[in-house]
Amino acid sequence: MRSTAVDGFELCYDRVGQGPGVVLLHGWPGDRIDYRDVVPLLADSAEVVVPDLRGFGDSDKHDADPAQQYSAAAQARSVAGLIEELGLRRPVVAGYDVGSRVAQALAAARPELVGALVLAPPLPGVGQRILGAHAQREFWYQAFHQLPLAEQLIDGEPQAVRDYLTHFWTHWSGPQYELDPAHLDHLVAVYGPPGAFTASIAWYRAGAGTVARSMAEVAPQRRQRVSVPTTVLWPEHDPLFPRTWSDRLGEFFSDTDIRFIDGVGHFLPMESPRLFAAAVTAARDRRSVAR
Structure with a gap:
């Protein structure tokens, strides 16, 4: 299915189940298929909507100013729509x-549209720690994505796409996770065509990545903190986001429940779909009771 255009971008999305609404948002380098094992766990008791974000999967990919059309705010406009x-x-x-x-x-922009949040990193509060030696070894790709060289080497080259994405899916995941070859084939199919990889890294070129965000980060005033009830799931083996970086969440959210998840890495919905689904269900149930 495809949405009505917002800012000229239509989103492709899946919609299954009946009940209270759940919206699942994927990461990079992924698409809505990231939630293939989570959706069946929710669809018996919820209406589950899983979109491809702007520039990803089967959603629109336009040659547009990244800062205007691929930023977090721009992506959020499409999800709100x-x-x-x-x-x-x-x-x-x-x-x-x-x-x-x-x-x-x-x-933050449309709190009236959101009943609850369930989040895994990235999250705010990193600040100047992004300049540490370990962080710089891990976040090199965000600077690389700013260069024309990134698209020259990778865009439209399926084997280069396969090698590049394999690095992230193996390095960022936990020690027990093995990337499904069929999932990798799918990712190559959606990231491999000309223009697809470049569209996916427009997110970073918009200044939406952790490095750019952390360098400019300022804790909001108390009344401007995210007020939506928020469950934070922080993996044990995510090399990008050590657990020590969870110490400032209270400066950005007014209602948080943080849970440290052992044994898994960055790709939480794939590595532990039952746990992820359970957290969503619990957030949904708490919201229903509160109403």
């Missing part, structure tokens, strides 16, 4: 990686 178009009543919005940032931007 989809929620309103489908008539979802304050759904739980869950996301990791890029999807986490978009969910946070949506809750």
Whole structure:
């Protein structure tokens, strides 16, 4: 299915199940298929909507100013439009990686549309720690994505796409996770065509990545913190986001429940779909009780 265009971008999305609304937002390098094992766990008791974000998967990819059309705020406008178009009543919005940032931007800009958040990193509070030696070894790709060389070497080259994405899916995941070859084939199919990889890194060129965000980060005033009830799932083996970086969440959210998840890495919805689904269900149930 495809949404009505927002800013000229239509989103491709899946919609299954009946009940209270749930919106699941994917990461980079992924697409809506990231949630293939989570959706069946939710669809018996919820209406689950899983979009490809702007520039990803089967959603629109336009040659547009990244800062205007691919930023967290721009992505959030599309998700807000989809929620309103489908008539979802304050759904739980869950996301990791890029999807986490978009969910946070949506809750900050349009809190009336969101019943609860379920988030895995990235999250605010990193600050100047992004300049540390370990962080710089891990976040090199965000600077690389700013260079024309990134698209020259990778865009439209399926084997280069396969090698590049394999690095992230193996390095960022936990010690027990093995990338499904069929999933990798799917990612190569959606990131490999000319223009697809370049569209996916427009997110970073918009200044939406952790390095750019952390360098410019300022804790908001108390009344400007995200007020939507937020569950934070922080993996043990995410090399990008050590658990020590969770210490400042209270400066950015007014209602958080943080849970440290052992044994898994960055790709939480794939590595532990049952745990992720359970957190979404619990957030949905708490929201229903509160209402």
